[in-house]
Structures are given as C-alpha cells and as structure tokens.
C-alpha cells in the first residue's frame with residue numbers, strides 16, 4: 001500500500017536523546033515565579049512535583065498541559081516573560097539531527113507529506129523557532145504540538161490531529177516514527193498507523209506506559225525512512 005505521509009516524534013527522534021536533570025530544569029522554571037512568599041528552593045520542589053503530576057496525567061490519561069498549567073499545578077504565579085532561564089536550560093537539547101533536512105527533502109521529492117506530532121508543554125513558537133534555526137521548518141507540511149490540543153500521545157485523537165494537520169485521511173497509509181514504544185509505537189499502531197522505532201533513547205522507567213508496542217520496522221537513523229517507505233516498509 002502506498003504511503004501518503006510520514007509523521008515524526010520530536011525529542012529523541014528528530015533530536016539526539018539527552019538525559020535531562022529535572023532538578024536543574026525545575027530550578028530554571030523557578031526563576032519565572034512571581035509573588036512567592038518563600039524562597040526559590042521551595043518553588044523548585046513544587047515545580048518538580050508538578051512536572052511529575054502533569055506528565056503522569058499525560059502517561060495515564062493522555063491529558064495535555066501547557067507551561068502555564070505547570071505553574072498552576074504547583075500553586076505558583078509566574079510571568080511568561082521570565083521563562084528565559086527555562087528556555088536556555090532546554091536550548092542545548094533542541095538541535096535537529098543534521099540528517100533530518102535531506103531525509104525530509106527526499107520524502108517530499110517522493111510526493112510524501114512530512115509531519116510532526118510532539119508531546120510537549122511548550123508553545124508552537126518555540127518549536128517553530130528551533131526548526132527554523134535548523135533550516136527545516138519550510139519542509140513541514142503540518143505539525144501538532146500537544147500544548148495546543150486536549151490530548152497527548154498515545155491517544156488516537158492526537159494521531160488523528162496530526163494526520164489532519166498534514167492533510168491526509170487514511171491511517172493505514174501513514175507512518176509514524178518515534179523513540180518510545182508506548183507513546184509512539186503502541187500509540188501509532190493502536191490508531192491504525194504503521195510505526196517505526198528509533199531505539200536510541202533511555203526512557204526513564206516512570207515514563208513508560210501500560211503497553212510496549214511492536215514496531216513495523218526498526219531504524220538506526222531517520223535517514224533510513226525514504227528507502228524504507230519506497231520499499232513498502
């Protein structure tokens with residue numbers, strides 16, 4: 001069966017996997033807290049716990065969240081203008097794999113739509129800035145950032161939103177590529193898409209969901225996708 005679209009996960013798929021220091025992350029987030037009647041270490045602990053809560057909700061109930069929701073969950077007021085430390089903390093982990101541009105160009109040359117579906121609390125503008133910096137934004141036919149929709153992967157609704165964004169309708173003619181066996185592989189196949197696994201990420205045990213899926217194919221690099229799709233997976 002011909003393939004109409006290849007949709008990619010972001011972290012650990014289009015970027016290299018990095019282990020993240022979540023203590024340092026929540027300390028950076030705490031720089032944006034305003035009107036707190038306690039010190040930054042208390043804010044850090046509240047934000048760290050809130051992060052576990054919102055990502056637990058994503059894992060167990062496929063409920064999405066935004067950066068603002070994270071502060072609300074922590075019971076803290078914040079000023080979005082003060083998120084620079086948080087943004088700067090993450091920035092080194094956002095670089096697009098250099099093979100992505102030629103891979104997306106090859107897929108598009110074959111008439112295949114290219115999309116992104118990312119479980120993220122960040123605004124679209126941040127993601128688009130990273131893609132633009134790395135020269136790949138113009139190659140995207142559509143992208144869904146779950147901060148903009150109610151659901152996260154592995155909800156079939158998240159995959160349907162991504163297909164809608166790239167302008168395709170038949171999940172059986174779509175391939176999803178990701179580094180997580182629950183969110184990406186199980187989720188995509190459960191939604192009727194084909195699933196390709198990129199197995200280079202060290203997923204923390206608490207981030208693994210109820211089922212690990214079996215991929216239709218395993219690749220060592222996203223650069224393998226154009227040939228894989230041409231050969232019908």
Ligand SMILES: [Mg+2]
Pocket residue numbers: 009010011012013178179180
């Ligand atoms: Mg990922």
